[in-house]
Amino acid sequence: MQNTCPDTVPRRLAETLSGIDGTWITAAGPAKAPRHKGAYLLLLRLAVAAQIDLRGTAHALPPGWYVYAGSARGGGGIGARTARHLRKQKTIRWHIDQLTTRAVEMSALAVPDGKECALVAHLLKTGHFAMPVRGFGSSDCRQCTAHLLAAVDPDPDLLYSPRA
Ligand SMILES: [Zn+2]
Secondary structure, eight states: OOOOOOTTSOOHHHHHTTTOOEEEEEEEEEESSSOEEEEEEEEEEOOOOOOETTTTEEEEEEEEEEEEEEEEEEEEHHHHHHHHHHOOOOOSTTTHHHHTTSEEEEEEEEHHHHHOOHHHHHHTTTTOOEESSSTOOOOOOSSSSSSSEEOOOHHHHTTTTOOO
């Protein structure tokens, strides 16, 4: 059972993720973020196109909503990992840092004991996502084409309509 989805997450995206058993986290809270190990989905919105670098190759990402699937198996668990993602000021270390430092909206769905590759497969099956950059975030993964998904919908108005 999920806690309340942040207001900033558009309706279609919230509906698509509603079947995943997880806890929503934003930069504002909850203060006691889950210390469990597991996986998480990071949701972020680019207001303008972003040029990113992947092993020396430039890729242009159009504005829109993106979902990144990651895992946290270290000591601080999902809470510590997502807190870093949700912080804008940081040294660029991972592919995803190039997006979190430019996103205008961000939130995370923590999935204790989850597996990021299973989350990617689950989301792709819904038909509401595409993989814009091959290899993004999945250097160590043999299963997925990428761990970054772009939200797509034949009706962008529906995809971005506010839930309130
Ligand atoms: Zn994977």
